[in-house]
Amino acid sequence: MSVPLLIIGSGLSGLAAAIRYARFSPDVLLLEKHARIGGLNSFFHRNGALIETGLHAITNYAEPKDKKAPLNQLFRQLKLNRKDLPLQEQIQSEICFPNRESLLFSNDFNLFYSQVVSKFPRLTAAFDQVLAAIKAYDPFRARPFISTRSFLSDSIRDPLLIDMILCPLMYYGSCSENDMDLGQFVIMFRAIFLEGMFRPRGTIKDLLDFLLNHYTAFGGKIRLNSPVVKICHKDKKVSAVELASGEVIECDHLLSTIGYRETLRLLGQDTSHESLTRLGFIESIFRLPVSCRQELPLDRTIIFYNQADRFRYERPHRHVDFNSGVICFPSNFHGIRPEGYFEIRSTHLADYHSWKSLQSSPLLYGEKKRESSRRSVETIEKITGNFRNNIVYEDTFTPLTVERFTAKLEGAIYGHPRKFKDGLIGYGNLFLAGTDQGYLGIVGSMLSGISMVNRHILSAL
Amino acid sequence: MTRNDIKELIMEIIADIDEDADFDSLKPDQPLRDQLDLDSMDFLDIVMELRKRHKLQIPEEDYPQLASLDSCVNYLEPLLKDA
Numbered sequence A: 001m002s003v004p005l006l007i008i009g010s011g012l013s014g015l016a017a018a019i020r021y022a023r024f025s026p027d028v029l030l031l032e033k034h035a036r037i038g039g040l041n042s043f044f045h046r047n048g049a050l051i052e053t054g055l056h057a058i059t060n061y062a063e064p065k066d067k068k069a070p071l072n073q074l075f076r077q078l079k080l081n082r083k084d085l086p087l088q089e090q091i092q093s094e095i096c097f098p099n100r101e102s103l104l105f106s107n108d109f110n111l112f113y114s115q116v117v118s119k120f121p122r123l124t125a126a127f128d129q130v131l132a133a134i135k136a137y138d139p140f141r142a143r144p145f146i147s148t149r150s151f152l153s154d155s156i157r158d159p160l161l162i163d164m165i166l167c168p169l170m171y172y173g174s175c176s177e178n179d180m181d182l183g184q185f186v187i188m189f190r191a192i193f194l195e196g197m198f199r200p201r202g203t204i205k206d207l208l209d210f211l212l213n214h215y216t217a218f219g220g221k222i223r224l225n226s227p228v229v230k231i232c233h234k235d236k237k238v239s240a241v242e243l244a245s246g247e248v249i250e251c252d253h254l255l256s257t258i259g260y261r262e263t264l265r266l267l268g269q270d271t272s273h274e275s276l277t278r279l280g281f282i283e284s285i286f287r288l289p290v291s292c293r294q295e296l297p298l299d300r301t302i303i304f305y306n307q308a309d310r311f312r313y314e315r316p317h318r319h320v321d322f323n324s325g326v327i328c329f330p331s332n333f334h335g336i337r338p339e340g341y342f343e344i345r346s347t348h349l350a351d352y353h354s355w356k357s358l359q360s361s362p363l364l365y366g367e368k369k370r371e372s373s374r375r376s377v378e379t380i381e382k383i384t385g386n387f388r389n390n391i392v393y394e395d396t397f398t399p400l401t402v403e404r405f406t407a408k409l410e411g412a413i414y415g416h417p418r419k420f421k422d423g424l425i426g427y428g429n430l431f432l433a434g435t436d437q438g439y440l441g442i443v444g445s446m447l448s449g450i451s452m453v454n455r456h457i458l459s460a461l
Numbered sequence B: 001m002t003r004n005d006i007k008e009l010i011m012e013i014i015a016d017i018d019e020d021a022d023f024d025s026l027k028p029d030q031p032l033r034d035q036l037d038l039d040s041m042d043f044l045d046i047v048m049e050l051r052k053r054h055k056l057q058i059p060e061e062d063y064p065q066l067a068s069l070d071s072c073v074n075y076l077e078p079l080l081k082d083a
Ligand SMILES: Cc1cc2nc3c(=O)[nH]c(=O)nc-3n(C[C@H](O)[C@H](O)[C@H](O)COP(=O)(O)OP(=O)(O)OC[C@H]3O[C@@H](n4cnc5c(N)ncnc54)[C@H](O)[C@@H]3O)c2cc1C
Pocket: A008, A009, A010, A011, A012, A013, A014, A031, A032, A033, A034, A037, A038, A039, A040, A041, A053, A054, A055, A056, A057, A058, A059, A226, A227, A228, A229, A257, A258, A283, A402, A405, A406, A407, A408, A413, A433, A434, A435, A436, A440, A441, A442, A443, A445
């Protein structure tokens, strides 16, 4: 078998890339290792309930009339209609550094602005200066790494405000420890503070079904349960891929969304000597009856918290670092009314290697998972109020869970600490898209898939 | 295709990309980009649609020829004379 375009991975970047191409030509095949599409954003069923994995809130909210906004570009490029996919905006979110300061923000930037200037009045001029620089910056121009921390501390002379601004941006979009590249900072600042957050009205399953139907309606093809085990190449050009079943599929172009090192492995390259730190996370989901919803905040969509002196976004030396994290209320969006049950989710930084050392002992691993979820509850209850006695179901994903289900090395959701903005890794017809190309998150990974297809594949046809 | 057919074709493709595109005040000799708020991604769509519908191969160095409605017609007329 031979196809003009093969795409490895049906996460959101692979799906978006596949739709973009299928819009003009149906000769594209999407290969997915799992029985289900979605990658990091997927779902599972437990006791008759659909539980979402991934998705807290999607960044880059924009009104339909704002045509140049990334979200609307994405719809337009994929020929999707906003009317077919109702989006629900966040209520408001909070950056909470207990006993120190709290900043609210919503999809109206004025809220965040007024919070900053009323709580840090001395820094108004400095904050204005940073805003002007963010608005003028072109994050898509290629340049070497510029430190965001030093950029911010040039004008904002208060580490507390700097940490508070960085906390949500790092949790939702940084693959590197403690500092981030200025371009990525600008992208995330716009995506979260200037644009805002939303979620689809339905579940992630509805969103994935919607995208897949759109793709197959264009004539695109997909194969599930089809792990690629080898990429065949000669003279820096890819000729085919080999599936676990032994089947070989030839292709003209190959787009890989599974990550840089993950792709090198399939090319047969030795990747063992790499030493860069990958960030791991642990995520717990708690399901509660709606009857106790009133006792918890109804007007917070996401809470980003930090209770240490300084905000440290780095790989912990123990299983989990509870000093900071993200608390998400998936039912606290405008227009969403949970029936029967609702969820609270928590995310913290975690160390892959500590979890990996427990892998050989399922008993200890399970115990550590339960202990981590208990400690997460104890920690976040100080911010949300108590809920532990009402939990009817809970589950926890460690970096090992993420690695198992998405094949991301070390379960690092944001992938390799270095990104490949042009999607090139040294092979004439092989391109990277998704997490390791550099646009993170749901909208980011979809735009990554689209832009790599535009740049390398459609324009070369 | 006549010059007018080609004009219709281009407008149809653009309307398909942006359903709010306003052709009433469009000046055929002025750049489409400024008048209709199209960006480079949208131009790629026009090229790809022409390829899909009429099997036209437009090399990247010729994209500037698609700048205005008039220049599109001039450029496409010989290519679509038998279409
Ligand atoms: C717990 C959690 C919460 C998150 N919350 C949010 C959020 O609130 N908002 C937001 O915007 N983003 C969120 N994200 C991040 C977002 O999910 C990702 O950035 C995005 O989905 C990445 O998509 P991707 O296509 O690049 O990668 P992936 O989703 O990892 O897709 C890669 C696909 O490739 C497949 N694959 C791997 N190896 C092979 C192989 N050899 N052969 C065939 N297929 C293969 C995998 O199975 C997978 O389906 C969250 C992630 C997690 C884990």
